[in-house]
Amino acid sequence: MSDPAPDAIRRDVPPAPPERTPVSPQPVVPKASERPSADRAAAVQAPARAVRLERLNAWYGDQHSVKDLSLTFAPNQATALIGPSGSGKSTVVRCINRMHEEIPGARSEGRVLLDDLDVYDQKIDVVAVRRAIGMVFQKPNPFPTMSIYGNVAAGLRLTARKASHEQVEGALRGAGLWDEVKDRLQRPGIGLSGGQQQRLCIARALAVDPDVILMDEPASALDPISTLKIEELVEELKRRVTIVIVTHNMQQAARIADATAFLLDGELVEFGATEKIFTNPDDSRTEEYVTGKFG
Amino acid sequence: MSALALPPTSARRRRADRVARGLVALLTLVALVPLVLIVYYLLKQGLSSIGLDFWTTDPTGSFLGSPGGIKSAILGTIVMVGLATAVAVPVGVGVAIWLVELGRASRFAHAVRYFIDVMTGVPSIVFGLFVYITLVLAGVGGSSFAAWKGSVALGLLMLPIVTRSAEVVLLLVPDTLREAAYALGAPRWRVIARVVLPTALPGIVTGVLLAIARAAGETAPLLFTAAVVNDTTFNVNNRMNSLPALIFQNVGQAQDRLVQMAWGAALTLVAMVLVLTLLARMIQRRSRLS
Numbered sequence: 001m002s003d004p005a006p007d008a009i010r011r012d013v014p015p016a017p018p019e020r021t022p023v024s025p026q027p028v029v030p031k032a033s034e035r036p037s038a039d040r041a042a043a044v045q046a047p048a049r050a051v052r053l054e055r056l057n058a059w060y061g062d063q064h065s066v067k068d069l070s071l072t073f074a075p076n077q078a079t080a081l082i083g084p085s086g087s088g089k090s091t092v093v094r095c096i097n098r099m100h101e102e103i104p105g106a107r108s109e110g111r112v113l114l115d116d117l118d119v120y121d122q123k124i125d126v127v128a129v130r131r132a133i134g135m136v137f138q139k140p141n142p143f144p145t146m147s148i149y150g151n152v153a154a155g156l157r158l159t160a161r162k163a164s165h166e167q168v169e170g171a172l173r174g175a176g177l178w179d180e181v182k183d184r185l186q187r188p189g190i191g192l193s194g195g196q197q198q199r200l201c202i203a204r205a206l207a208v209d210p211d212v213i214l215m216d217e218p219a220s221a222l223d224p225i226s227t228l229k230i231e232e233l234v235e236e237l238k239r240r241v242t243i244v245i246v247t248h249n250m251q252q253a254a255r256i257a258d259a260t261a262f263l264l265d266g267e268l269v270e271f272g273a274t275e276k277i278f279t280n281p282d283d284s285r286t287e288e289y290v291t292g293k294f295g
Numbered sequence: 296m297s298a299l300a301l302p303p304t305s306a307r308r309r310r311a312d313r314v315a316r317g318l319v320a321l322l323t324l325v326a327l328v329p330l331v332l333i334v335y336y337l338l339k340q341g342l343s344s345i346g347l348d349f350w351t352t353d354p355t356g357s358f359l360g361s362p363g364g365i366k367s368a369i370l371g372t373i374v375m376v377g378l379a380t381a382v383a384v385p386v387g388v389g390v391a392i393w394l395v396e397l398g399r400a401s402r403f404a405h406a407v408r409y410f411i412d413v414m415t416g417v418p419s420i421v422f423g424l425f426v427y428i429t430l431v432l433a434g435v436g437g438s439s440f441a442a443w444k445g446s447v448a449l450g451l452l453m454l455p456i457v458t459r460s461a462e463v464v465l466l467l468v469p470d471t472l473r474e475a476a477y478a479l480g481a482p483r484w485r486v487i488a489r490v491v492l493p494t495a496l497p498g499i500v501t502g503v504l505l506a507i508a509r510a511a512g513e514t515a516p517l518l519f520t521a522a523v524v525n526d527t528t529f530n531v532n533n534r535m536n537s538l539p540a541l542i543f544q545n546v547g548q549a550q551d552r553l554v555q556m557a558w559g560a561a562l563t564l565v566a567m568v569l570v571l572t573l574l575a576r577m578i579q580r581r582s583r584l585s
Contacts, residue, residue: 099477
């Protein structure tokens with residue numbers, strides 16, 4: 001990776017987080033009730049929630065892969081997690097929506113707070129956590145037995161809700177895919193191109209109306225044009241959700257993230273405004289990594 | 296620097312290629328010979344006996360007179376195999392779901408897998424004997440030989456086949472799909488019912504068909520359990536006729552008409568399995584997107 005040119009870095013200051021109503025402790029209340037339901041198109045603006053990690057530790061068996069991580073992802077912002085392979089980036093995002101515990105032998109300690117709500121609270125349903133915190137994976141993974149429409153509706157149907165056409169259309173518009181697929185909604189989702197499939201997966205995540213979307217290297221399997229579309233989408237989505245994005249691509253982090261966290265061997269090395277991380281980092285290891293000296 | 300020259304394929308390698316191609320083609324032909332002969336003899340011997348009357352009349356049991364048709368055997372096979380399928384398929388698929396989605400690498404799951412492998416290798420006559428001793432001799436249900444006991448033997452035979460094939464296809468469902476569904480907040484049972492099973496369905500259907508075809512052709516488990524009779528019955532607590540048992544009984548008779556009847560029954564059995572397979576393929580193709 002080369003040193004990113006200063007003008008490649010976003011200059012605009014992220015908007016201050018809008019006022020939010022406090023979260024009721026339990027269950028995780030979908031924000032759907034707080035916003036007009038017809039208003040889910042791309043231009044939707046809604047206050048999202050912050051995610052705070054407090055002394056998060058995670059293990060795979062004996063392997064300690066996230067060490068004492070404390071970090072706050074600001075609402076309605078995109079925060080990038082960068083670091084070499086095996087630095088624990090993916091594990092961190094998987095801890096946020098409690099997907100980490102699905103892996104046999106994996107466990108975690110510490111707190112993950114969605115605003116003031118501990119998602120690891122015994123009383124909270126893990127299913128409710130995942131409805132509030134959506135996820136997009138590295139490889140596009142639409143359900144192969146379902147149509148384009150069915151894939152988007154799956155987010156609702158799999159969680160025992162009815163899917164209305166407005167919701168599906170809104171989610172597809174939100175993912176910037178509506179115009180490309182509106183004439184073939186009943187065709188199989190896996191018939192789309194890789195980039196379209198990934199946006200379909202984003203639409204699927206959007207359909208359940210989450211507060212946060214976690215993206216685990218969402219563009220690493222995509223071509224440059226599709227990558228660009230995903231990046232533009234992140235910019236749009238920030239207006240309605242908080243975004244945590246894991247990326248190997250430092251220019252990508254520089255282009256789309258408001259804040260960036262650099263992880264190394266499961267430890268947080270440095271966290272700050274993206275511009276600072278890439279131009280004037282405090283830690284020498286951060287500088288070596290972002291200038292491509294290792295990793 | 297000399298000009299680049301890539302040598303042509305050597306004569307030796309071309310010869311070896313021809314020989315290898317010839318060899319595998321020959322082996323394919325060798326494998327096809329018995330298959331073609333079976334179908335040929337079935338058609339040659341069986342076609343003359345089959346017909347609507349043959350399928351719609353019961354066997355008479357007469358040695359010298361007209362032997363009648365095979366209605367009771369066709370219906371008996373359908374009833375007993377159907378009953379066995381209705382029990383073995385849900386149980387087998389359920390076991391496979393447990394093994395893949397819940398049991399995974401636990402010690403109990405390994406034990407279950409081991410027993411299923413052992414059961415797959417058990418000769419069918421052993422299932423017949425087992426049911427004979429535990430259900431027929433003991434007179435369970437107030438009957439000695441009974442159709443439902445035949446179904447039990449067939450079901451035991453089908454269970455490991457269904458389970459093993461379903462487990463294999465469930466394992467083939469990519470974990471990324473399960474992850475995607477869990478990440479949407481779907482509870483486990485919904486992930487299994489709405490994502491995993493539909494994705495694995497074509498493979499599960501294929502495994503079930505294999506099991507049905509196998510059970511429909513089994514003679515040994517039925518001889519000890521459902522016996523051979525002439526009349527059609529739908530009472531599963533009675534003795535019930537079946538195609539394989541009828542074939543077995545008739546083919547050994549010193550009476551050409553009865554042997555002829557066995558050929559007709561054999562052809563009917565093959566045709567029934569074929570039709571079932573084709574039907575399932577068609578339904579599968581129509582309902583699947585991919």
